[in-house]
Amino acid sequence: MAPTQGPRAPLEFGGPLGAAALLLLLPATMFHLLLAARSGPPASLPGLEALWSPRALLLWLAWLGLQAALYYCRRARRAAPGLTLRCGSGFQALVLTALLVGLGMSAGLPLGALPEMLLPLAFVATLTAFIFSLFLYMKAQVAPVSALAPGGNSGNPIYDFFLGRELNPRICFFDFKYFCELRPGLIGWVCWLLYVGDALWHEEAILTTMDITHDGFGFMLAFGDIAWVPFTYSLQAQFLLHHPQPLELPMASVICLINAIGYYIFRGANSQKNTFRKNPSDPRVAGLETISTATGRKLLVSGWWGMVRHPNYLGDLIMALAWSLPCGVSHLLPYFYLLYFTALLVHREARDERQCLQKYGLAWQEYCRRVPYRIMPYIY
Numbered sequence: 379m380a381p382t383q384g385p386r387a388p389l390e391f392g393g394p395l396g397a398a399a400l401l402l403l404l405p406a407t408m409f410h411l412l413l414a415a416r417s418g419p420p421a422s423l424p425g426l427e428a429l430w431s432p433r434a435l436l437l438w439l440a441w442l443g444l445q446a447a448l449y450y451c452r453r454a455r456r457a458a459p460g461l462t463l464r465c466g467s468g469f470q471a472l473v474l475t476a477l478l479v480g481l482g483m484s485a486g487l488p489l490g491a492l493p494e495m496l497l498p499l500a501f502v503a504t505l506t507a508f509i510f511s512l513f514l515y516m517k518a519q520v521a522p523v524s525a526l527a528p529g530g531n532s533g534n535p536i537y538d539f540f541l542g543r544e545l546n547p548r549i550c551f552f553d554f555k556y557f558c559e560l561r562p563g564l565i566g567w568v569c570w571l572l573y574v575g576d577a578l579w580h581e582e583a584i585l586t587t588m589d590i591t592h593d594g595f596g597f598m599l600a601f602g603d604i605a606w607v608p609f610t611y612s613l614q615a616q617f618l619l620h621h622p623q624p625l626e627l628p629m630a631s632v633i634c635l636i637n638a639i640g641y642y643i644f645r646g647a648n649s650q651k652n653t654f655r656k657n658p659s660d661p662r663v664a665g666l667e668t669i670s671t672a673t674g675r676k677l678l679v680s681g682w683w684g685m686v687r688h689p690n691y692l693g694d695l696i697m698a699l700a701w702s703l704p705c706g707v708s709h710l711l712p713y714f715y716l717l718y719f720t721a722l723l724v725h726r727e728a729r730d731e732r733q734c735l736q737k738y739g740l741a742w743q744e745y746c747r748r749v750p751y752r753i754m755p756y757i758y
């Protein structure tokens with residue numbers, strides 16, 4: 379029996395119209411950026427012959443199959459209280475993938491041809507995201523109401539297709555959202571090895587992000603995870619491939635330092651909150667000041683989380699700047715990630731604030747009073 383009513387949340391992303399626009403705009407932006415990175419803004423739309431390649435389809439399916447096999451390898455792991463995931467760890471998958479790619483290359487696999495295949499690969503990834511989201515939408519029709527996400531159940535098919543109806547769709551032990559968020563796309567974006575390695579090393583921390591606990595699994599995340607992340611987050615590397623830039627040692631050192639500062643803040647803030655959420659009496663966080671909330675949970679009000687309300691976003695943005703700087707300042711394109719990511723995090727921060735105000739009420743207001751800045755001290 380198809381569920382007609384799930385938990386309801388206010389419409390986001392501009393409602394059905396916004397969702398319909400994003401369904402078209404996101405893939406169009408990705409293809410525009412891919413073309414612009416190689417030869418400047420495209421004058422016309424690429425023909426099907428530039429987009430479609432059976433070899434790219436085979437390679438893409440092999441990639442998804444490999445990541446699914448590595449995910450599924452039998453190892454029951456306690457991932458978070460109350461949730462058991464049966465999968466190999468993300469970091470193991472990254473290392474094994476690197477080994478297999480290395481072996482493949484020494485056996486003569488022509489991986490040098492990969493940059494030329496980016497466009498058809500992005501095309502099959504986009505097709506996969508559309509087909510997969512359709513499957514997820516249909517699967518939600520037969521899911522119990524308790525499995526539906528608070529957003530994504532408005533009754534408008536376009537909006538619900540975009541946001542995703544089911545919170546954590548699974549078949550047996552295979553958790554589609556967890557798999558997509560961390561494996562094929564993230565590992566495919568390995569040009570930022572430190573960031574990708576860090577995410578997979580701390581993979582269980584993803585279980586508390588709003589993507590997993592609040593958002594449904596629909597086109598936005600399916601496309602975001604498997605197409606948007608590997609093909610647009612790697613834009614700076616693609617740009618450098620086609621427009622090599624000189625980089626002197628002093629500038630390289632400054633960029634490494636900016637990256638190190640960003641990573642220090644990002645990791646410090648995320649680890650502090652994760653440690654505190656797991657065990658508030660852990661000696662590393664026990665001395666921090668907190669605010670009690672009516673739910674019984676506490677909010678950190680000193681340490682990283684006493685500086686701004688989203689110190690992890692600040693660290694992430696500083697790293698984003700460091701990843702664009704090696705491309706020089708002659709083009710805007712390599713700064714796309716920094717600009718997009720600023721917009722995404724500002725929007726995400728507003729969504730999180732709304733959810734926290736709902737969860738914690740007066741205690742959240744008190745936190746906002748004591749920590750007035752959201753992301754950047756004294757600025758925002």
Ligand SMILES: NC(=O)C1=CN([C@@H]2O[C@H](COP(=O)(O)OP(=O)(O)OC[C@H]3O[C@@H](n4cnc5c(N)ncnc54)[C@H](OP(=O)(O)O)[C@@H]3O)[C@@H](O)[C@H]2O)C=CC1
Binds near residue numbers: 644648679
């Ligand atoms: N590269 C990319 O494209 C993206 C990267 N990210 C990164 O992912 C990471 C996770 O981000 P995200 O999931 O958005 O949000 P956060 O990790 O910031 O988590 C927000 C949650 O933390 C808890 N919290 C907030 N303030 C406090 C406090 N003072 N004390 C204790 N707990 C608090 C609340 O949940 P509760 O109380 O329920 O625990 C809140 O809902 C970030 O580093 C972000 O930069 C995110 C999106 C995209």
Ligand SMILES: CC(C)CCC[C@@H](C)[C@H]1CC=C2C3=C(CC[C@@]21C)[C@@]1(C)CC[C@H](O)C(C)(C)[C@@H]1CC3
Binds near residue numbers: 577
């Ligand atoms: C395409 C749309 C405009 C938006 C799609 C958003 C998604 C691409 C992002 C939503 C949250 C994400 C996270 C990461 C990658 C991007 C998406 C999927 C993350 C896995 C990156 C690595 C980090 O260390 C993390 C904290 C694990 C991230 C979690 C959120």
